[in-house]
Amino acid sequence: MKAVKLLIHGKVQGVGYRRWFEKEAIALDLKGYVMNLPTGEVEAVILGAEADILKIIRHSYVGSLRAQVSRIEQIQLQDFPNYHEFTMIR
Template sequence: MNKAVKLIIQGRVQGVGYRRWFEQQAIELELKGYVKNLPTGEVEAVVVGDELIIQELLQRSWIGPSRAEVSQIIQTPVQLELNIQDFNILC
């Protein structure tokens, strides 16, 4: 069953290739949604897909690309949006 989750990823996650890395992981896992930088220095992602696959992405998100240092990930359920067709990096 599909679900949608918003993640706020905190730590050193901007300027280290985190969004591109996250996009690659999400596409590999066949998830839909987006990832973007926030003005607060955090990264926001919304992912849609199977709950177990989302949990796999969440585990990977703690590691991130080599220069990233993730200190916290806040996970919030969100309404499933039917118009999400693929995974994108937003500006």
């Protein structure tokens, strides 16, 4: 089990990115959340198998149809939050 926080930069708000990310995370059986930040980025905390986390990070550079991701910051989390599902915070 691994836990990572992602800060996703670019045109990622108002383009269906969070909904897309939520569907991808649920399909990979990841736990955590995704939410918009007031600064224009999207934040995601994901917990799961390392291979699945790497897969969603690779897919996240493409994202939803209208998204334009410029970069993704990855922060390894030492403390594993106790999430039981994946949710999109509105």
